[in-house]
Every structure is written in C-alpha cells, then in structure tokens.
Amino acid sequence: MLRLENISKAFGSLVVSNSVTLDVTAGQRHTIIGPNGAGKTTLINQIGGQLSPDSGKIFLHGQEITRLSAPLRARAGLARTFQKNTLFQALSVFENVRLGAQAAHGRTYDLFRSWRSDTGVLAQAEQAIEQMNLGRIAAQPVGKLSYGDLRQVEVAVALATSPTVLLLDEPTSGLSPSETAQMIDVLRALPREISILMIEHDMEVVFSIADHITVLYYGEVIASGAPRNVADDPRVQEVYLGAPQ
Amino acid sequence: MDLFLTQLLNGLVYSVLLFLVSAGLALIFGLLGIVNLAHGSFFMLGGFVALSVTAATGSFWLAMLLAPIPVMAVAGLIEVVFLRRLYARSQLDQVLLTFGLSFILTDVTETIWGKGLSSLQEPQGLREGVSILGNVFPAYRLALLAFGFICAFAIWLVLERTRAGSMVRAGVDDARTAMGIGLNVPALRTATFAIGGGLAALAGVVAGPLLGVFSGIDVEVLIPAFIVVAIGGLGSLRGALIGSLVIGFADTLGKAYIPGVSMFLIYFAMIGILLVRPYGLFGQDPAGG
Amino acid sequence: MTSMILPPKQPAARRFVFVAMVLACVVLSPLAVLSGYGLDVITEIMIFAIVAVSLNLILGYGGMVSFGHAAFFGLGAYATVLISTRYDVSPWLGLAGGVGTATAAAIVIGAFCVRLGGVGFFMMSLAFAQLLNSGAIKWRPLTGGSDGVGGLLRPELFGFDLSDAGPMYLFTAAGLVGVLLFMRMVIASPFGHAMVGTRESSLRMDAIGYQTRRIRLAAFAVSGAIAGLGGALYAFYNGFVSPDALSFGMSGMILLMVILGGKGSLLGPVLGAGLFLSVKNIVSTHTSHWLLIVGCIFVACVMVCPDGILGFGKRLFRSGERR
Numbered sequence: 035m036l037r038l039e040n041i042s043k044a045f046g047s048l049v050v051s052n053s054v055t056l057d058v059t060a061g062q063r064h065t066i067i068g069p070n071g072a073g074k075t076t077l078i079n080q081i082g083g084q085l086s087p088d089s090g091k092i093f094l095h096g097q098e099i100t101r102l103s104a105p106l107r108a109r110a111g112l113a114r115t116f117q118k119n120t121l122f123q124a125l126s127v128f129e130n131v132r133l134g135a136q137a138a139h140g141r142t143y144d145l146f147r148s149w150r151s152d153t154g155v156l157a158q159a160e161q162a163i164e165q166m167n168l169g170r171i172a173a174q175p176v177g178k179l180s181y182g183d184l185r186q187v188e189v190a191v192a193l194a195t196s197p198t199v200l201l202l203d204e205p206t207s208g209l210s211p212s213e214t215a216q217m218i219d220v221l222r223a224l225p226r227e228i229s230i231l232m233i234e235h236d237m238e239v240v241f242s243i244a245d246h247i248t249v250l251y252y253g254e255v256i257a258s259g260a261p262r263n264v265a266d267d268p269r270v271q272e273v274y275l276g277a278p279q
Numbered sequence: 280m281d282l283f284l285t286q287l288l289n290g291l292v293y294s295v296l297l298f299l300v301s302a303g304l305a306l307i308f309g310l311l312g313i314v315n316l317a318h319g320s321f322f323m324l325g326g327f328v329a330l331s332v333t334a335a336t337g338s339f340w341l342a343m344l345l346a347p348i349p350v351m352a353v354a355g356l357i358e359v360v361f362l363r364r365l366y367a368r369s370q371l372d373q374v375l376l377t378f379g380l381s382f383i384l385t386d387v388t389e390t391i392w393g394k395g396l397s398s399l400q401e402p403q404g405l406r407e408g409v410s411i412l413g414n415v416f417p418a419y420r421l422a423l424l425a426f427g428f429i430c431a432f433a434i435w436l437v438l439e440r441t442r443a444g445s446m447v448r449a450g451v452d453d454a455r456t457a458m459g460i461g462l463n464v465p466a467l468r469t470a471t472f473a474i475g476g477g478l479a480a481l482a483g484v485v486a487g488p489l490l491g492v493f494s495g496i497d498v499e500v501l502i503p504a505f506i507v508v509a510i511g512g513l514g515s516l517r518g519a520l521i522g523s524l525v526i527g528f529a530d531t532l533g534k535a536y537i538p539g540v541s542m543f544l545i546y547f548a549m550i551g552i553l554l555v556r557p558y559g560l561f562g563q564d565p566a567g568g
Numbered sequence: 569m570t571s572m573i574l575p576p577k578q579p580a581a582r583r584f585v586f587v588a589m590v591l592a593c594v595v596l597s598p599l600a601v602l603s604g605y606g607l608d609v610i611t612e613i614m615i616f617a618i619v620a621v622s623l624n625l626i627l628g629y630g631g632m633v634s635f636g637h638a639a640f641f642g643l644g645a646y647a648t649v650l651i652s653t654r655y656d657v658s659p660w661l662g663l664a665g666g667v668g669t670a671t672a673a674a675i676v677i678g679a680f681c682v683r684l685g686g687v688g689f690f691m692m693s694l695a696f697a698q699l700l701n702s703g704a705i706k707w708r709p710l711t712g713g714s715d716g717v718g719g720l721l722r723p724e725l726f727g728f729d730l731s732d733a734g735p736m737y738l739f740t741a742a743g744l745v746g747v748l749l750f751m752r753m754v755i756a757s758p759f760g761h762a763m764v765g766t767r768e769s770s771l772r773m774d775a776i777g778y779q780t781r782r783i784r785l786a787a788f789a790v791s792g793a794i795a796g797l798g799g800a801l802y803a804f805y806n807g808f809v810s811p812d813a814l815s816f817g818m819s820g821m822i823l824l825m826v827i828l829g830g831k832g833s834l835l836g837p838v839l840g841a842g843l844f845l846s847v848k849n850i851v852s853t854h855t856s857h858w859l860l861i862v863g864c865i866f867v868a869c870v871m872v873c874p875d876g877i878l879g880f881g882k883r884l885f886r887s888g889e890r891r
C-alpha cells in the first residue's frame with residue numbers, strides 16, 4: 035500500500051530521517067514508536083507531502099508519489115492527522131468534517147449550488163461523525179472544544195476523505211484514560227480496507243492496536259517487525275531502558 | 280562619463296534616503312511584527328518640523344538635531360497608547376491601525392503647516408559643488424552619502440554590540456526568554472518604534488533640500504520603502520540595505536536612461552524578486568522558521 | 569438523522585416573498601422622497617458598496633488582505649470609458665469590456681499574489697495596483713495621463729435614459745442586489761466553504777486534498793470581476809475616470825469601507841460604504857478636517873470593534889439577549 039525507500043532528510047546538520055525504509059501492507063496497523071525528537075512527525079510530513087525528502091522514494095499503491103503535492107496525495111487516498119491542532123477554528127465540527135468529505139467527493143469549484151445540495155458529501159461527513167461518536171458536539175465551533183474532543187475531530191476529518199491509507203500522529207496524546215480507551219475502540223473498529231500508519235507513545239495503545247511496529251531512533255529504523263519480536267529486540271530495550279524516556 | 284557618474288551618485292543618494300526610511304520599517308517589523316503604514320507620515324513630519332526649526336533659528340544642523348525628537352515622541356506615544364493593545368490581535372488589525380493613524384497625522388500636519396510645497400535650504404557651506412578628479416559634484420549630496428554610511432554603521436553597531444540590539448535582532452520570537460534574562464520587552468518595543476520613526480523623520484529632514492517638503496510625500500516615500508523591505512525581506516536590516524541599493528539605482532538609472540519604463544521598473548524589480556524568493560532576499564518563511 | 573447535525577432550513581417560499589418585499593421597499597422608497605442629487609449620492613454609495621463587497625469576498629471569506637483592490641475597480645472604469653469612447657461602440661459593450669478586463673487582470677495579478685501569504689500578499693497586491701496607477705499616468709495617449717479620460721455618455725435601458733438620476737439609481741440598485749444575491753449563493757456554495765477553510769488553515773486544506781492556491785486564485789478572479797463591475801458602473805455614473813481610481817488612496821478607502829462595516833458578513837461592506845461616504849459627504853461640507861475625522865473613526869473602529877459596526881451590533885444584541 036505505502037512504501038518508503040531510503041528516505042533521508044536533514045535540517046541543516048541535524049539528520050532527522052536516515053535512509054528510512056518501511057512498508058505498510060494492505061490492512062496493516064503499523065505503529066512507529068521512538069523517543070521525542072526521533073523524527074517521527076518529520077517522517078509523516080514527508081509521506082503526507084508537507085515536507086519533501088532530500089533523497090529516497092515514496093510509493094502509494096505502487097505509484098511513486100515522491101514529487102506529488104500534498105493535495106494530490108490526499109486525493110490518491112492518503113489522509114493524515116496532525117500532532118498540533120490545525121483544524122478550522124471558526125467552523126463547527128460538522129463543517130470541518132464536511133470539508134474533508136467535500137475534498138474527496140465534492141464539486142469544490144461549484145459556486146452556484148448550496149453545500150446542502152450535495153447529499154453524497156453530507157452522508158459521507160455524517161458517517162465519519164458517527165464513526166468517531168461526535169454527534170453530540172457536531173454543531174459546536176471547533177475553537178471551543180476540549181483537547182480530547184479535538185483529537186477525535188482530527189481523526190474524523192481524515193476519515194471523511196475516505197482514505198485507503200491513514201496516517202495518525204499521536205492520536206491519543208493528551209487524552210484522559212477513558213478518552214484513550216474510546217480512541218482505541220474507534221480505531222480498532224475501522225475497516226481493514228484502511229491501512230493505518232500511526233505514531234504512538236502510549237505502549238498500551240500500541241499493543242492493543244498494532245500488528246507491526248517500527249522503532250525510530252535519531253532518524254534511523256533500529257527495529258521493525260511483529261510487536262512481540264520488537265519488544266524483545268535488544269537494541270530497542272537498550273534505547274528504551276538505557277535512555278531516560 | 281560625467282553624466283554617468285552623476286547618475287551613479289544620485290542613485291546612491293536616493294539609496295541612502297531609502298535606507299534611512301526602510302531601516303526603521305524593517306526594525307519595526309522585525310521586533311513588533313507590524314507593517315507600519317504611518318512610516319511615511321513620520322518622514323513627512325520630520326520635514327515639516329525641520330522647516331519650522333530652520334525658520335526660527337536659521338540653522339539646518341539644528342533642524343537635523345531637533346526635528347526627529349518630537350516625531351520620536353509621537354511614535355513612542357502611538358506604540359504605548361495604541362499598538363501595545365494590538366499585539367495579540369491579527370496582523371490585519373495592526374496594519375489598519377497604522378493606516379488610520381496616517382490619516383490623522385496627515386490632517387494634523389496640514390492643519391499646522393498647510394499643504395504647501397516648500398523646500399528646505401541646504402546648510403551653509405554645502406551649497407557649492409566640489410570637484411573630484413575633474414568632475415564637479417554637489418557638496419550636499421556627497422555629505423548626505425557620508426551621513427548615510429555613518430547612520431548605517433551606527434545602526435549596525437547598536438544592533439551587533441549592545442544587549443538591547445541583540446534582542447532586537449533575535450526578534451519577538453524570544454520575547455519570553457528576553458523577559459527571563461531581565462530585558463524589558465515592552466520598553467524595547469516602544470523604543471524600537473520611536474527610533475524607527477526618528478530615523479524616518481531624520482530622512483525627511485535630510486531629504487528636504489532634494490525632494491521638498493509637502494503633504495503627500497508620505498505616500499510617495501512609503502511605497503518605495505515598502506518595495507525595498509519586500510525585496511530585502513521583511514524585518515531584515517541587511518535586506519533593507521541591499522533593497523535600498525537595488526531600488527535606488529534601478530529608479531535613478533531607469534529615469535536617466537530608459538525614461539519610458541522607469542516608472543514601472545521598481546515594481547518589476549519587486550515582482551521579479553518575489554517570484555524567485557517569495558520572502559525577499561534575506562527574508563524567512565514565517566511558517567517554516 | 570440529518571436534523572441532529574444540520575441547522576434547520578428556513579421555509580423557503582415565505583422567506584423569499586418577505587425578503588423580496590423588504591428589498592423592494594428599501595430600493596423604491598428613495599425614489600419617492602429624494603431629489604436628483606440625493607439619488608446620485610445613494611447611487612455612488614451603491615457603486616462603492618459593490619466594490620467593497622467584492623473585496624470582502626477575498627478579505628473576509630478568503631483571508632487575503634489586499635491593499636490593491638483599486639486595480640480592478642480602476643481597470644473596470646478605464647476599460648469601460650475607453651472602449652465606449654475610443655471605439656465608438658455602445659457603452660454596454662464598454663461595460664462588458666470593463667468587467668472582462670478586470671477579470672483578466674485579476675487572473676494574471678492573482679497568479680502572482682496568491683503564491684504569497686499574509687504580508688507578502690499585501691505587498692504584492694499593492695505593487696500591482698501602483699504599477700497600474702503609474703501606467704495610467706504615464707501612458708498619456710491612451711489614458712489621458714493624470715487628467716484622465718471622459719466623454720462617456722450613459723446609454724438607454726428599456727427605453728429609460730440612464731442619464732437621469734432615477735433610472736441610473738434603479739439600474740445601480742439592480743446591480744447591487746444582483747451582486748448581493750450572487751455573493752450569498754457563493755458563500756453558501758461548496759466553493760465558499762472551501763474558501764473559508766483556506767482562510768482558517770491552508771495547511772489542513774492541502775492535507776485533505778484541496779489545491780489551495782487554485783481556490784485562492786478563483787476567489788481572487790471572482791472578486792476582481794465584481795470590482796470591475798463596480799468600476800464600470802462608476803464609469804457610467806461619472807462619465808470620467810482618472811488615475812485616482814487606481815490609487816493607493818482608493819485601495820485604502822475600499823479597505824476602510826469593508827473594515828468599518830464588518831468583514832466576513834454579507835451586508836457589512838454595504839453598511840461600511842454607506843457610512844463612509846455619508847460621513848464624507850456630511851463632514852466635508854462643514855469642515856476641512858475630513859481626514860482627521862475618518863482617521864479617528866477608523867482608529868476607534870480597529871481598537872474597539874475590529875469586526876466592524878455589524879459585528880459590534882451583533883455583540884450588543886447578544887449581550888442584551890443574555891440579560
């Protein structure tokens with residue numbers, strides 16, 4: 035589904051991606067873990083098209099997308115969430131999600147019709163809202179939401195674009211235990227037509243969702259494989275036990 | 280050859296004037312994050328105050344010394360009374376505020392001094408020509424050049440060698456750190472706005488003998504100064520210097536040698552440069568930095 | 569299911585009749601009470617209201633702060649006058665040409681401007697307007713230089729001579745109502761929402777699959793076209809146009825109207841244009857300190873009610889409701 039080949043990126047002398055190669059297979063729940071500043075977000079930014087790698091290639095569904103702009107990648111089925119809130123503050127939750135649905139299915143350059151008339155988009159948006167259990171706050175402006183709700187809206191907007199590959203940047207960071215449990219349930223309930231590549235710090239979340247884990251350390255992949263194998267990997271243990279986290 | 284040298288000199292002189300105006304604009308943007316649309320008004324005010332001072336004392340030097348002071352006071356007051364309340368708001372609000380203030384300053388200026396086009400007299404002793412290598416140059420313009428370089432050097436010294444200067448260079452991003460090491464950021468902002476205004480006023484004084492003093496010169500100066508900072512990169516002093524030279528020469532030489540398109544030249548220069556470098560020669564992408 | 573999430577729709581037919589009746593009363597009543605001069609004043613207000621509405625589209629909804637909107641207003645006016653007088657064709661063709669020229673210019677200028685965000689956009693739009701202003705002054709044979717060009721005679725419409733204040737007033741009112749209806753439609757369209765999304769976060773819009781530059785450019789072009797219509801009407805109204813129509817001051821005035829009335833609302837700019845020109849007309853007959861008063865009003869507006877009179881009114885209304 036999604037394949038990175040030798041992706042490298044440096045900010046000045048700081049190497050944030052060091053020849054990263056990574057495969058997300060169809061339906062996989064692939065999790066990237068690694069200490070703060072390991073280059074996880076930077077990697078997601080390169081996959082999403084917000085940053086371009088210095089070298090290496092990215093493939094989506096077998097097609098190279100390394101030079102494709104972010105919106106075109108999104109249309110090819112790639113959706114992502116952001117670690118930092120970049121939602122449409124002045125709009126309601128529903129409108130945020132609806133814009134996600136409109137991107138994929140709507141007639142964006144149609145000036146002569148009300149947004150209400152596009153029932154396909156509305157249905158898509160409502161489905162995403164229901165998937166994330168956001169019905170209760172759908173009409174509220176995003177600027178007024180709690181942090182936990184924002185994390186869920188993030189995912190809803192991404193889902194509304196009906197992606198085939200979903201990139202999640204720390205979807206549970208800052209959530210309360212009950213909100214985290216809810217997020218786990220929601221993510222587990224997503225259909226396997228969607229492959230997921232997820233950054234996560236919370237090991238409980240990782241182990242309850244992931245079927246594949248990649249460990250990133252100073253921009254380098256130091257381990258990748260099934261959860262049990264990765265957890266037993268001596269280098270990973272060294273990084274996680276040796277370096278204070 | 281003579282003519283060409285004269286044009287070069289004129290280009291340099293215009294660059295100096297532009298630099299005095301745009302340096303303040305750049306400093307203000309760098310530290311306060313404000314595009315100051317009232318900057319031309321400070322320039323104009325400087326010229327008019329200088330007119331009054333020379334009328335009363337007969338001394339151009341005194342005018343140079345005194346005229347920037349009331350303008351700095353006005354600028355400082357504007358920062359304390361108005362701008363200070365707007366830092367938390369959008370950039371649009373700040374731009375608009377200075378735009379409204381420029382209206383008020385224009386009206387006040389016209390009420391006190393009238394609209395009339397008047398010219399400042401060059402100071403005694405600088406009215407003649409000076410001959411160098413067989414070419415005769417107007418003494419005042421040469422003096423202006425020297426003065427411009429002194430000013431540029433002084434600004435550079437303050438920015439590089441003083442603690443407050445290094446703060447201004449670091450910009451607003453580090454406002455909190457600055458507070459931490461005991462620098463008074465609000466005072467620094469007031470001072471920067473006042474000094475930027477004072478520099479513009481000083482430019483207004485020294486430009487008086489060349490461009491005249493009249494209502495409307497504010498916009499005539501503001502727009503090229505904007506172009507200078509847009510080319511150089513907003514908030515960058517080095518950018519203001521390079522931009523001033525680019526625009527100063529492009530405009531002067533354009534008027535002399537290709538009069539048909541000279542009026543457009545500075546705009547083409549700006550559009551061309553921004554096409555290649557959207558944030559100017561020394562500017563940084565605000566999102567990426 | 570839908571009702572839970574979507575705000576309820578208004579009963580369309582009854583609302584439409586109501587709005588149409590109110591509109592008719594508002595438009596027709598000045599005809600009954602005002603003289604020719606009074607109608608002229610309102611006509612001018614409505615022309616600038618159209619221009620302010622056009623700027624509001626990119627400023628209020630698109631988040632693009634243009635300090636060069638006079639470019640499209642002025643181009644529309646110049647093209648209308650020039651086409652009608654130089655080529656001796658019907659002023660209607662001139663009007664069409666005015667709108668077309670402004671639209672074409674907006675597409676070209678927009679292509680440069682929308683690449684930049686924030687202050688860069690502001691500077692770039694300003695530079696282009698100044699460029700055109702210089703062009704109008706310099707290109708004497710075509711534009712008459714700083715004296716401007718005139719000689720446009722208002723045409724007839726449906727047997728009414730637009731040279732009379734009444735018909736011209738009605739024609740302009742029809743134009744304004746048309747523009748407002750169009751704006752209302754655009755704001756509620758998928759495109760309008762995409763525009764607001766781009767204003768709120770272009771990073772997010774990019775990430776979910778919108779080509780934000782293209783959206784901004786399209787908005788810019790539509791806005792330029794409407795401003796061009798305003799300019800063409802101004803040419804009809806005045807019969808004459810000078811480089812002032814392309815000036816820094818004109819751009820500033822249009823911006824002022826939008827901010828004063830309230831950006832990001834349908835009627836705010838109309839209110840702003842009305843208020844600005846009324847104050848200007850009243851104040852300038854009594855005192856020469858017109859700039860001072862405008863400046864003070866504007867500063868007060870920015871300090872106290874940055875969302876304009878309309879926003880201020882709404883806030884008052886809401887705080888009244890709460891009590």
Ligand SMILES: Nc1ncnc2c1ncn2[C@@H]1O[C@H](COP(=O)(O)OP(=O)(O)OP(=O)(O)O)[C@@H](O)[C@H]1O
Binds near residue numbers: 075076
């Ligand atoms: N635009 C940039 N310019 C320079 N350095 C950057 C930039 N973006 C990120 N960095 C640096 O790159 C490194 C990796 O950052 P990144 O955000 O990818 O880390 P991360 O693994 O997502 O960390 P976290 O767990 O804290 O989210 C950090 O040291 C960061 O400071």
Ligand SMILES: [Mg+2]
Binds near residue numbers: 074075076117
């Ligand atoms: Mg991160």
